[in-house]
Amino acid sequence: MNNYALSVQHISKFFYEPKKFQVLKDISFDVKQGEFLALIGKSGSGKSTLLYVLSTMDTDYDGSISINGTMLKGKSQNDLAAFRNRNIGFVFQFHYLLPEFSALDNVMLPALKLKQKPDEQIREEALENLNLLGIKDQAFKLASKLSGGQQQRVAIARALINEPAIIMGDEPTGNLDSENTKIVFDIFRQLARDRGQTIIAVTHDDDFADNCDRVIELADGKLYR
Ligand code: ADP
Numbered sequence: 287m288n289n290y291a292l293s294v295q296h297i298s299k300f301f302y303e304p305k306k307f308q309v310l311k312d313i314s315f316d317v318k319q320g321e322f323l324a325l326i327g328k329s330g331s332g333k334s335t336l337l338y339v340l341s342t343m344d345t346d347y348d349g350s351i352s353i354n355g356t357m358l359k360g361k362s363q364n365d366l367a368a369f370r371n372r373n374i375g376f377v378f379q380f381h382y383l384l385p386e387f388s389a390l391d392n393v394m395l396p397a398l399k400l401k402q403k404p405d406e407q408i409r410e411e412a413l414e415n416l417n418l419l420g421i422k423d424q425a426f427k428l429a430s431k432l433s434g435g436q437q438q439r440v441a442i443a444r445a446l447i448n449e450p451a452i453i454m455g456d457e458p459t460g461n462l463d464s465e466n467t468k469i470v471f472d473i474f475r476q477l478a479r480d481r482g483q484t485i486i487a488v489t490h491d492d493d494f495a496d497n498c499d500r501v502i503e504l505a506d507g508k509l510y511r
């Protein structure tokens with residue numbers, strides 16, 4: 287047991303195709319609850335691979351990970367999926383919204399899947415999240431009709447719907463202009479500060495990284511702090 291939001295111990299991972307290659311090399315680090323962490327590194331350094339491992343989507347690695355004191359090793363795929371739904375919000379560079387559904391429906395979906403709250407409550411909370419992100423007035427528009435920045439904010443509202451302890455972003459502002467990047471950064475900052483949510487974001491934006499609480503860097507699969 288430990289008190290960290292995320293504790294990563296000696297993570298190594300290999301890919302075997304087209305030939306054996308070690309993509310992650312003995313990576314260890316801890317993240318405190320409410321910390322806003324930037325993960326940087328050149329293209330191909332292993333950032334996305336590491337995030338997939340940390341977010342429990344990839345279980346093929348050596349070493350151990352605990353999230354809020356829960357060890358992930360040994361859990362079944364079903365248990366991991368349930369754990370992920372409750373504890374981790376994920377935001378990608380490309381938002382993967384359902385284009386023919388409204389912004390509101392997109393945000394509600396992960397909570398409807400969990401089936402732990404009445405639909406009406408989920409709807410209220412989804413509207414609150416859209417409000418937090420400054421796009422409540424877009425709630426009933428189709429996702430495909432929103433601007434890039436608005437779509438990314440919908441994706442963040444969706445990632446927040448199950449109140450995850452940890453939010454992981456793989457280049458969450460990679461597709462945004464500087465104005466929208468600042469908006470998204472400020473939202474993450476606010477979530478960490480006001481709600482104690484822990485944020486790990488891959489970024490290539492120096493300004494974004496400089497304003498995080500801490501920066502860690504991957505180079506050739508090794509972690510530098
Ligand atoms: P980053 O996100 O930092 O750009 P990635 O984690 O996507 O880097 O990739 C790290 C390295 O692992 C790269 O050399 C990439 O080509 C390789 N890689 C990624 N996914 C696979 C895979 N499924 N099979 C084999 N090699 C992979």
Ligand code: MG
Pocket residue numbers: 333334335456
């Ligand atoms: Mg990547």
